[in-house]
Amino acid sequence: MHSVPPEFQLNNDGLTLLWSSQQAVTYPWFWLRDHGEDQDSLDAATLQRKVDTFAVPHDIKANAVQWHGEILQLQWSDGSTSHISLQRLKQIAGLAPESEALPDADRRYYWLADNLPDPYPSFAYTELIASEMAVWQWLSAIVRYGFAVVTDVPSSEAATQTLAERIAPAQQTIFGIYWPLSAELKDHGDTAYSTQFLAPHTDGTYYHDAAGLQMFNCLEFDGKGGESVVVDGFAIAEHMRLKTPDLYQILTEISVPGHYLEPGVHLYAERPVFRLDRHGQLAQISFNNYDRAPFLLAAERMQAFYKAYAEFNRHAINQANWLKIPLRPGMALIFDNWRCLHGRMGYVGKRFFYGCYHGHADFESRLRVLAQTHAGAALGAVMSGYR
Ligand SMILES: [Fe+2]
Missing domain, CATH: 3.30.2020.30 (NE0471 N-terminal domain-like)
Structure with a gap:
């Protein structure tokens, strides 16, 4: 043209x-x-x-x-x-979309209590393995909704890796590249390796390059409770920007440190709860009260921070804003850890997941490359549970 x-x-x-x-x-x-x-x-x-x-x-x-x-x-x-x-x-000059922009970012669907995605985006494993178009639609749905479910996933470590590698090589952290997650494992002292309720949070606040995507494949479940909880952090931020702009502003400005300690490990990083890009658009949510490291500001500023932080938490723990997904063998959940918070209901019984992270840059790269061939294709063609 x-x-x-x-x-x-x-x-x-x-x-x-x-x-x-x-x-x-x-x-x-x-x-x-x-x-x-x-x-x-x-x-x-x-x-x-x-x-x-x-x-x-x-x-x-x-x-x-x-x-x-x-x-x-x-x-x-x-x-x-x-x-x-x-x-x-x-x-x-902002008069045409930048080629670097994340495909579909302008079509994000922000969801809270009154517009939870129902049913949620869901894709069949066999389609994702067989078709590049399906991978494009899968990743595109993750951009739009912040998460997606994959069904009919074989309950094995190998299938988890095969699925993950349809996106990119997984990201290595102190937990390994692919990691088992179960209360029976005592490899790490983290609260994730327990049966207790986990309040919504993002992972890796103590990493400069916090995990971009997080994926869990449910290999075994025999018990009660333990539903995975997903919350749209971008929707909370947008709600705060409109309703409580002074509190929103504080969370874009104040850097919050996170840390992780275990024998031989001392990770530490910091960034604001709402990290903005150079256009002033929300780029990343970082929120993990378990892993927050000590910091002190001038009294008035400290008080302002606690007020804004509590307002964010008020929305994050509001169960009406939660999507609760009971993962069962055959189901994998994948979400954008820079956008969605995740948590877990307490449980009894046996629950065994196998998971991994992807770097956000690798996820974005795969999307941009797929968009060159597949952008414009109607979303929904291979989605098995999406309205
Ligand atoms: Fe987590």
Whole structure:
């Protein structure tokens, strides 16, 4: 599709493109030189920068500028030339979706008590193993809802790995790459390895790169209770942004440390409960009161933090906001640990899960690559339990 290149004006500060009568965007000269897309400025295959940013004169300006179709050509005051595409100029100004954006991120379905996904997104194991399209729809559903269930999964460690590797290699943590989870295991002192109720939380607040996805395959269940609980943390954040913006703001600002200790291990990391991206959009929820490490702020700020933190918790522990999923052999649950909180009801009996994590960057990478081929396909074609 062809776009008509906008008119422009050369200013002291940079080049102004008149996208419409309402919208003019100025691109600083130095920025334009630094973002050349010609073969001397950028490697076309890897998109790695070739221009030596630090050798560009700080006061560089263009002497001449012209459109060649959808390419803007620039002649520079230091004698060099470069070009940049209309598409890049549009994307960077927010006038076209960035190619780096997470596919379907603008179609996220935020859910709380009054709009829980019912039935929840669910996919058949055999489809996911057989079809790339099915994997695309599966991951796309995880972007939209924050989680999905997989049915008919063989109750084995090998099948768990086979399923996980349809996304990417799993992420290694102190728990290993693939890990068994059961109260009968005493390998780790963590509360997850018990039968008690676990309040909704995110995992890995003590890792700089907290797990992106988390997956549990239920290998065995013979008991009562133990339902998995999923809560949409992004929906809580959005609710707070609208209803209690001052409290929302505090949770975007104050870094909260998390730690994990066991013999030979001392992990520690910190970030705000609501981490925003450079556009001010929510990127990650980090909330684990069990693993919170001590920190102290000035009295007034500390009090403000506790108030905001308690407000978040009030929504997180509100059972009306919970999706309770009783996992049984054959079922695997996968969720975005940067968006959804998870918990577990207390139980009696035997419950044995096998699980793993994926790095968020690896999950996103798989999505972007799948989107190149499959984006636009109707969601639902292979979903077995979705309305
Ligand atoms: Fe957990």
